[in-house]
Amino acid sequence: MxxxxxxxxxxxxxxxxxxxxxxxxxxxxxxxxxxxxxxxxxxxxxxxxxxxxxxxxxxxxxxxxxxxxxxxxxxxxxxxxxxxxxxxxxxxxxxxxxxxxxxxxNTDGKGFLSSLGRIESPAGKRVVVFGAGGAARAICVELALAGAARVTIVNRTVAKAEVIAKTIRENTAADAVATEWQGDYRLPPETDIVVNSTSIGLFPDVDARLAIDFDTLTPSMVVADVIINPPRTHLINTAEQRGCRVIDGLxxxxxxxxxxxxxxxxxxxxxxxxxxxxxxxxx
Missing domain, CATH: 3.40.50.10860 (Leucine Dehydrogenase, chain A, domain 1)
Structure with missing residues (x-):
């Protein structure tokens, strides 16, 4: 003892x-x-x-x-x-x-914001966040408070995403929308920052892939994943191969x-x- x-x-x-x-x-x-x-x-x-x-x-x-x-x-x-x-x-x-x-x-979102700030400012940026759990809520609110222009929350249950979007619209200057996640999501070409806040790819399901159209990733985008185990998820590896700047969960x-x-x-x-x-x- x-x-x-x-x-x-x-x-x-x-x-x-x-x-x-x-x-x-x-x-x-x-x-x-x-x-x-x-x-x-x-x-x-x-x-x-x-x-x-x-x-x-x-x-x-x-x-x-x-x-x-x-x-x-x-x-x-x-x-x-x-x-x-x-x-x-x-x-x-x-x-x-x-x-x-x-x-x-709440340091969940602040931690993400600090790691993002080492390579990109969120001010004026258009962000797509996958998931609508506690991590997504914290990240989305901090991005909005830091001046993001628009936050799109993509989730299977659109009502959960809309709760976050409404919170952002009512408490910050940012625009926010909820989108239903059906099939492989195609990232809008004007997207600046992509965030996976789901558990997809978490150990032991390390081969699980986020349901997005990876051809819509472009080198101008910053791609982040909140998963820490493993730090190098399929999303991070694929985004890096496509020329994106990446932030792993660590x-x-x-x-x-x-x-x-x-x-x-x-x-x-x-x-x-x-x-x-x-x-x-x-x-």
Whole structure:
């Protein structure tokens, strides 16, 4: 049993059981690199224990924590406030201590935005996002808040996509539309950025292919995939072969970590250290 030194600063991840947590390895690698006497703990928390877990984090002086599914919405009622994007998205994956208050943030979209910003600004761009789950919602809202001109959400269930599109139209200056995903989707030629926010291609189904017409990918497009295992999905490999600039799922995960550590500690973590740790895990 591990004994904790409570002189250390504590952060953590509250959520479902995780056999191997790459986020923990990544964040603690950054703590070591920057000389922070901090720990990032993976803590299994069931739905019935969420309120107690948040009270425990307050009592033990946690500087913050992440929330995984199924807590991203339920945790809101236990917090003292929400940052802008978390308020619009109505989901929290990162909690930050501000004095005596716990403030909900959402770094899912911020991580994607940071990784995208290393190669392209979203301002004025036309974006196509596949999927309408929590990751899609966070990414779409952050893109809209960052000045994207138009966001198209493509999903099998168009009603779910329309919920995201309506949220964007009502809370940002961007245009947003929902499109039903039927057959192989043909990307409009004016598309600037393509994002897969689905689980298609996730291990062990690594040969699964996104249902799009790959002939409509052009070298002017940036193509991103949120999947981290494997980092090199069929979409990423194909887009790169067609001359597109690409962002793999590790980029988003690393940048989420950078944002979270900055919110908790004020330190801007070295993304290279964190990515190397993930690459070692995923080979």
């Amino acid at each position: 591990q004994e904790l030194n409570f002189k250390q600063e504590l952060t953590g991840c509250f959520g479902q059981p995780i056999a191997e947590n790459p986020s923990q390895a990544m964040v603690e690698a950054a703590y070591r690199h920057h000389g922070l006497d901090w720990r990032y703990l993976t803590i299994e928390v069931g739905a019935a224990g969420l309120a107690d877990a948040v009270r425990g984090a307050r009592a033990m002086g946690f500087r913050g924590f992440n929330c995984t599914i199924p807590h991203k919405v339920a945790v809101i009622e236990h917090l003292d406030g929400l940052a802008e994007s978390a308020s619009v998205i109505q989901a929290v994956n990162c909690v930050v201590r501000d004095g005596d208050r716990l403030i909900g943030e 980029g988003m995960l690393v940048e989420q970590g950078v944002v979270g550590i900055q919110l908790w500690s004020g330190v801007e973590a070295d993304p290279g250290v964190m990515r190397r740790e993930l690459e070692a895990i995923f080979g």
